[in-house]
Structure formats: structure tokens, C-alpha cells
Amino acid sequence: MDNKDKTNNIKILRDEYGITQKNLGEVVGMSQQAIGKMETGKRRIPDDILRKLSDYFHVSTDFILNRTTSRTTIDVNNEIKKLIYENYSTLSEMQNFTLDEQRFIIQMIVNLKKLRK
Template identity: 50%
Template sequence: MNNIKKLRTEFGINQTELGNKIGLSARAIGFYESSDRDIPTSKLQKIADYFNVSTDYVLGRSSTSQKDDEVIQIPLLGKIAAGYPTTMFADVIDYIDIPADMARGNKELFALKTKGKSMEPNFIEGDILIFEKTEDCENGQFCAVAVNGDDATFKKVTKTDAGIMLQPLNPAFETKFYTNEQIASLPVTIIGVLKESRRKY
């Protein structure tokens, strides 16, 4: 089976959102995810380009997503809580390698290590999360979010007219809702959008 659904889940987007970004219908995305048939080359390349991975990785023929041998290093910062907000230290504790193509377009990337259980089963303690630095996101994306200045948490973000919801994936944890007034006063700020997660086995 190919890795399209896995990649889409890691990026926190649904079939419709992926289809809109690469010019395919949600129905086509769903078909490619569940079918073992060959994906047309032009469509396969669009999917690979969007996720910044090799076509072999999309097809499940390679265990590494890297397109080529060129790599760069990005900083691994302090831990981020996948549970209750916790202070995110800006100190660089390490550097990790990523494919150079991942940073194409002058993207500013950074990595954090998650702890806690609120984002299980998709993300577990110790996972390395790679983010693109941004102060905005689309509904349903997984983000690093600063709460009350120094606090940071990792959640699925849903925006409403009244405010913003930070949603865990583990039903044992509650969704946090912040009104527009709280967003401005605390403040609540998007730090980055998840681009990739890595797990050591």
C-alpha cells in the first residue's frame, strides 16, 4: 500500500484540502489512497512535490522520504507538550538533518520533541516534529501554539468566528477553546505548522 494517507495525516489535512492544493478531486485522492493500481506519473509527481518526498516514498517502495543526498540541518529546540501547555525553551539542544528540498522557497524550519499523551496514537512521547515557522494556519492543521507568551503546546487547530480550538487526538484530554479576546490578551499565537514527524524505533 502507498503512503499517501500516512503523509496526509502527518500534514493534518483531509482529502479535499490535499486535492485543492494539487488540482485533484477528493474522490481521486481517496481512490489513490485505497487502490493498488498505478498512479499516473503526472499525478504522482504532484503528490510527491507537495509533500516534498520522493515518488518512491509515495508509492511505499522506499522507507526514506528523502529525494536526494543533499541535506541541511535545522535546530532542535526544547520539548513541546502534547498535553498541557509547558514552557518551550528557545535554546538549541541539537541539530537534525532534513532533505534540502524540504526548505525550498526560503522556508524557516525548526524541530521540537514532543512529550505527553494527548496526541496519541498519531504522535507519541519522543517523536521529533518538524515545523515550518508561521503565525497562521489552515483549519485542521497540526501546529505548535504559544499560549500566554512562553507556554507552548502541540495540537490540531480549528478556527471559528468566536475564537480558536486546540484539539487533542486522545479523547482522554479535553479541547481547549480560546475566545478572540483571549487570543489577543494572553496572547495565543501560532508558532509553526507541522511538516513532518519522525519516530525512533
């Protein structure tokens, strides 16, 4: 995946929030030009800026880097505990699944909840 593909969600998020490159630069401590270069893939996103963008837009760093279409990360352990507590009889077998299977199941449940709203 080239650098442009990894960074194209910055502009999408900025547009959704209705802010300019200059405004975003002020939020994360960078110039308008630096933001523009990151959006076009001409500049790598420094790790500290990536975290600031993630916090500001309330999305995962993986979403910003276009590694996933899911905007948030899931704390698997807390979600499993909550689901097991709420639905013990249905989910008591959850512990028999691999971590990847657990993540998949939780993501499916989260997505279904979003669809119902």
C-alpha cells in the same frame, strides 16, 4: 507488490500534514473521491499527480509509492563532491566503490547526521 501497498503512504503523509482528502485534491487538481481511491489502491496515481504529491510533501516519489522508507532522494554526485571536499583524506577512496556502494555509504552518513540532531 499490489497497488494498495504502493499507495498507502499518501494517507500517512496527508495525516501528518493535517489535511483532508478534499484539501489535497485541491492542491493537486483532483477530486476528493479520486484522492480516496488512490489512498485505497483502487486508482493508479498518474505520473503528473505523483510529482505534485512529491513536491507538496517534500518526499521522493518512491516513498509515496512505498518502494522505500527513505523520504528523500539523494543526489549522489553532489553529495560525494561535498563529502570529498569536506573530508578528502577519509573519503579519497570513495571513487573506488561502485555506484550502489556509494549510495549506501551516503545514505548511512545522512542517517547518522539525522540521528545526531
